[in-house]
Each structure stands twice: as C-alpha cells, then as structure tokens.
Amino acid sequence: MSAGVWGLRPIVSSGVRLACLDKDGTLVPDLPYNVDPARMELVPGAEIALPLLRRAGYRIVVVSNQPGVALGRFPESALAAVARRLDELCTGIGVRLAGFYYCPHAPRSDGSSCACRKPEPGLITRALAEHGARADRSWVVGDILDDVHARADRIEHLLRFGRAAEAAQRHVQPVGG
Ligand SMILES: [Mg+2]
Numbered sequence: 163m164s165a166g167v168w169g170l171r172p173i174v175s176s177g178v179r180l181a182c183l184d185k186d187g188t189l190v191p192d193l194p195y196n197v198d199p200a201r202m203e204l205v206p207g208a209e210i211a212l213p214l215l216r217r218a219g220y221r222i223v224v225v226s227n228q229p230g231v232a233l234g235r236f237p238e239s240a241l242a243a244v245a246r247r248l249d250e251l252c253t254g255i256g257v258r259l260a261g262f263y264y265c266p267h268a269p270r271s272d273g274s275s276c277a278c279r280k281p282e283p284g285l286i287t288r289a290l291a292e293h294g295a296r297a298d299r300s301w302v303v304g305d306i307l308d309d310v311h312a313r314a315d316r317i318e319h320l321l322r323f324g325r326a327a328e329a330a331q332r333h334v335q336p337v338g339g
C-alpha cells in the first residue's frame with residue numbers, strides 16, 4: 163500500500179473574505195451627487211465597525227451606484243478624488259480600502275438595467291472575482307434593500323449600518339445559513 167496518504171489532511175484555506183460596503187448612507191452620509199472630497203466624512207460608528215471588520219479578517223471594498231456620471235451631474239473622472247478621499251478617511255481610522263467599485267450608469271426608462279447597478283450583482287461578483295474571495299464567507303453592507311438584494315450568489319450574510327433606512331431589521335440577520 164502506498165504510505166503517507168492516510169496521514170495527510172487537505173490543506174484548507176479559509177480564503178479571502180470581503181466586506182462589500184455601500185458608500186452613500188452607509189460609509190459616508192448621503193449627499194446626492196456629491197463628489198467634493200471636502201464634504202465627505204465617515205458616518206458615526208464607522209471608526210468602530212471598520213477596524214472590527216479588518217481584525218475579523220475581512221478585506222473592505224466599496225460598491226457604489228454612481229448614476230451621476232450617466233446623468234451628467236459630474237464627470238467619471240471626479241470619482242478618482244472620491245476614491246482617494248474614501249481611502250484617506252479610512253486610513254485615518256487605521257483601515258485600508260481594498261477596492262472602490264462603482265456603476266456609472268443610470269436607471270433606464272424601460273426598467274431594464276445594466277449588469278452592475280445595484281440591485282444587480284455585477285459590482286459584487288467582480289469584486290469577489292478580483293480578490294479571489296469566497297462568496298459564502300463575505301458580507302454585503304448597505305442602507306437600502308437594493309444593496310442587500312445585490313448580494314452575489316451564495317453571499318449569505320447581510321448587515322446594515324448607517325442611517326435608518328428601508329432595510330427591514332430581519333435583513334440584519336444572516337440569511338440562508
Ligand atoms: Mg446607500
């Protein structure tokens with residue numbers, strides 16, 4: 163018989179885990195179409211929640227609908243300064259952002275959608291793929307139902323913080339697990 167097989171145990175990596183945070187109303191106060199970095203600040207409690215997520219082993223990425231691009235409210239290039247400001251704010255509380263994913267499209271009049279505007283899951287599936295992250299160990303965090311409905315397949319954990327919003331309390335609990 164071959165030796166050495168029975169004593170082996172599979173090497174199981176816990177895998178990369180993401181916390182996919184909505185931006186407006188979740189990470190920063192919701193100022194519609196604001197791209198002025200000087201008007202961006204973290205919501206109260208973020209200085210507690212984000213370091214806890216990091217210490218728990220989550221990479222933190224932002225997933226954000228930015229229809230202001232398609233609506234002509236600001237150029238897409240303005241989002242670079244927004245991303246830098248987010249990173250600066252998070253660095254200030256000891257957390258580095260691992261990514262800023264946004265949808266630049268607007269809602270369509272016929273009700274159809276691009277693949278990335280939440281509640282479509284495109285931003286989240288892209289973030290998971292780029293980080294090699296496990297969906298079943300990752301979280302989506304948002305302040306409205308479109309955020310939590312945008313969870314990619316098998317993201318089972320939903321959480322909400324930020325301003326009180328339409329998300330029902332039942333969505334604070336993990337589902338499907
Ligand atoms: Mg929001």
Ligand SMILES: [Zn+2]
Nearest residue numbers: 265276278279
């Ligand atoms: Zn889109």
